[in-house]
Amino acid sequence: MSAPTKVSLRAPTTVAGSSSTPPGDAPSLDWMLGTWHVTHATLPMWKSKCNVRITYTKLPPAGDDSHPRVDDLVEYQSPGNPKTKSVNGISRSDPKAGLSPGWAWHWRGKGLLKIASSNWEVLGYGEVNDGGEPNSFIVTYFTKTLFTPAGIDVYSRNKKLSESTLASIKGALEGFEDPALKKLSGEIFEVPTEDSKP
Template sequence: MTDSTLSTPRLVFRAPSVSHLPANPEFSIPSVDFLNGTWHVTHSTLPMWKSSRNVRITYTPLSDNPEKLDDRVEYQSLSGEKLKSVHGIDTPNQTFPGSYDWRGKGWLKIASSHWEVIGYGPEEGGWAVTYFAKTLFTPAGVDVYSRRKGGLSEALLQRIQDEMKRIEDDNFKKMLQDIFTVKHD
């Protein structure tokens, strides 16, 4: 057996669309089936998650249009027990495959944002990295998702972070300096 046989396969990422870097031909778009279900946000650069815990996002394909996703974000404050939620609909962005335009539901109907999957894989039950464009309310940011409530192993998290650092965009690299662990009970 050679050393290359024993090496861990490289994770495949793409740059966020705002970077205007060439597409990574090795990156394939995640299916709606892959995104469907509940994800635990384990790491983020978004300041709003510093004061929250147990952040999870559930994507459910709409019955009348399975390419669109019902998007429910649930979280708790660091000290409170009340479960808070933000609800919206994700519509696939036709210009940049694998990205979505979010529109709030109810009183949040005036709010919108753009997000995209920049990395994902089946390891440890499933993981994904999403990039969120800047909005009126939040800066641009990155979230790391895990299917497992307990999050990802340190080894897989390190591989993910190493691959993100390979993206040749200075603004993206600067953003990654602010990544932190999101608290979970």
């Protein structure tokens, strides 16, 4: 039997009293690129969806702005319906957070969603062995917007995340002093994956 997964998380910069210096290095942009499956979340809208996935694609610098940017494509389906819906935007490394690039991001929608924006942060990430399968994960925190409450998303390169890794993520959230973060640990639910995904 493999040893329990140990996950360390940093508190979001928006939480009062959180350290401005996260432990370790931020995830590299190259490591984050590609498609991630949202296996667990607290966002209410995902309770009625499945096959939620996010794809990050590197974008060139915008003019004189040297901060990293990625095309941020969210795709999802409704259970039993093969039609895929999507939300597209651009995420830019947020220098206002006072962190090295890769930890904090500012998202703005494209097209009709250009008026919408949000801030999100990487709280933790890593490589794990889930049931004999190598896997990568990211824990993200997004702030409250006009449309969504503040919450947590858990990404996995694979469609599934082991109970051991999930338990360690929940335990790390419960370890924060902030009551709102503790509360989120109990609100995490599984986002289903169906075979209807193309």
